[in-house]
Amino acid sequence: MAGDIVVRPVGAVRILDDGRQAVEIAPEYADGLHGIESLEHIWVLYWMHELPPAARARLRGHPYGDRARPERGVFALHSPFRPNPIGMTRVRLLGREGNRLIVEGLDALDGSPVIDIKSA
């Protein structure tokens, strides 16, 4: 298989003091937000940076963490425990404040590196 890939984060998840969820884009990538206000939903791809390394070695898990359900491979799940802990969430775009996108439905920790955003 191919060698390692280096991904440079374009921003980070911010949980604001008032509890709102934001995606903050680094100034050098801010032009990539041009016109995004017109979208109602976007995909946010982020890195689940606080998972311990051991979580990346698990190749099976229970759907929704429910031990009553039979195990499945992680590629047949949405579990955060996976070789490359990339989170992928379709969120509602509530607005834009400069380099910040205010969103709803993003289940990510404050500080999670954002690696891509796409129209949804």
Add this chain to the structure above:
Amino acid sequence: MAGDIVVRPVGAVRILDDGRQAVEIAPEYADGLHGIESLEHIWVLYWMHELPPAARARLRGHPYGDRARPERGVFALHSPFRPNPIGMTRVRLLGREGNRLIVEGLDALDGSPVIDIKSA
């Protein structure tokens, strides 16, 4: 923003001699496919490895490459030209042959590194 992230591919896209599209998972990750046969659709995340580096510097583009439509930032598009050229496609899972998933609807080049698969 956070430092670079190292992503280790878990497999690669294969265009088979008969034209079928496959995702081939490396042997060390094959257990992560357990039970995936029961799914009708999966998400495939891959790296668009043949894009020239300059393509990653473009921060705006025309929707669907149509120059008659006003430019937008790449984060408001699905264009392959983006800082981190991660392709994200929901495909139909036609079957599994060992470490290979046979899929339909994957618009990726042969050899593209696959970085994650999720249930869809």
